[in-house]
Amino acid sequence: MSEPHPPSDLTIxxxxxxxxxEDVVVGKIAGLAAREVSGVHALGGTGARMVGAFRESFAGGANIQQGxxxxxxxxxxxVDVSIVAEYGVAIHDLAEAIRSNIITAVERMTGLEVTEVNVTVHDVHLEGGPEEEPDVHADHASRVQ
Structure with a gap:
């Protein structure tokens, strides 16, 4: 008797x-494809990177799906991907390159059609500078649309 699998996994x-x-495979492909793009410092937000580094010290390896x-x-x-960009890169171009690389990799390796790739930039990495936690709870009224 075969084991049941989650309904979200792709069965061909x-x-x-x-x-x-399985979803984890698609997530790993997307994570690796995003990391290949020049200008991506890391995946996940600053807080997620700190937790990931703590986990890596015990698990002995990087979490490819982080972010x-x-x-x-x-x-x-x-696919939704969260990144930290290198300072100086054009973020809109970086997001398009990430989107393109993820779509190409996932579609080629799985045969799935990628309907969307949403990129969230949580921080900008400054070479040699201190890394700060972004203020995601700041209460500012929106001035632009």
């Missing part, structure tokens, strides 16, 4: 068997 039934692609969330359907996937 062929003439000679079944292939299952990546995926939703996988039967034929499509959506």
């Amino acid at each position: 039934t062929g003439s000679r068997g079944v292939t299952r692609i 990546v969330h995926v939703e996988v359907g039967e034929k499509q996937a959506a």
Whole structure:
């Protein structure tokens, strides 16, 4: 008897068997593809990076999915990725390069259609400067639309 699998995992039934692609696989592909883009300092926000570094010291390896969330359907996937950019890069160009690299990698490796890749930039890394936690709770009225 086969074990049940979560309904969000991709299952491909062929003439000679079944292939299952779990969400974690799509997340790892997306995380690696985002890290390949020049100008990405790290994935996740500053707080997530500190927790990740603490985990790495005990687990002995990097969490490739840190800062990546995926939703996988039967034929499509959506990806949300959070990054810290290197200071000096054009953030809008960086986001497009990340989006393109993730779409190419996920579609090529899984056969899924990537419907969207949302990129959130949490911080800018200053070479040699102190890293600060972004003030995500600041209560400012919006001045722009």
